[in-house]
Amino acid sequence: AQTVTQSQPEMSVQEAETVTLSCTYDTSENNYYLFWYKQPPSRQMILVIRQEAYKQQNATENRFSVNFQKAAKSFSLKISDSQLGDTAMYFCAFMKHAGNTPLVFGKGTRLSVIA
């Protein structure tokens, strides 16, 4: 079975600074997907970024980027130029490369951006 570990339950960062959220996973699969989801306070969970394991290039979405280390089974999220609106719970998630397979989530990291 796959597991996802987020070792930082809570983090804080000053506005405009850069922060990195850690995620490691365990799997015997070779093809899979990794995701970061964001859940703002009292708001819906939304996708931040995703990475296909067969792609060596790290995914980026505006201020969000990942550092995907397949051999180390590590998938960290970097948020640059942090904004107050980035305050949220962040969940790392894993999915096997097959149709109709559910996500496996980590326990989440609560990020607070401080003005």
Next chain:
Amino acid sequence: DVKVTQSSRYLVKRTGEKVFLECVQDMDHENMFWYRQDPGLGLRLIYFSYDVKMKEKGDIPEGYSVSREKKERFSLILESASTNQTSMYLCASSVLGRENTDTQYFGPGTRLTVL
């Protein structure tokens, strides 16, 4: 935009009551999921469905059942609610994308309290 709606944002029920949580998506997605979210535990999969009248157990199905009579609607049923089912319940849907990327879209969640 994908829209996933859940019938209630907040719900209070008594122990032993039968509880129905409804989820509707408007994007013709094949896959639908029910998770519960608890502090420090992340999201845990209860049930999922990849087609009408099809269902698969997730990691914590005990005490729950589901119904998928129509493609757009996925219901979670607590046959006899208990206090340990007090939680946030999240519904999600997804479609097998062009590149096999099953991005899941989440509803706003139902916070259920069982007294």
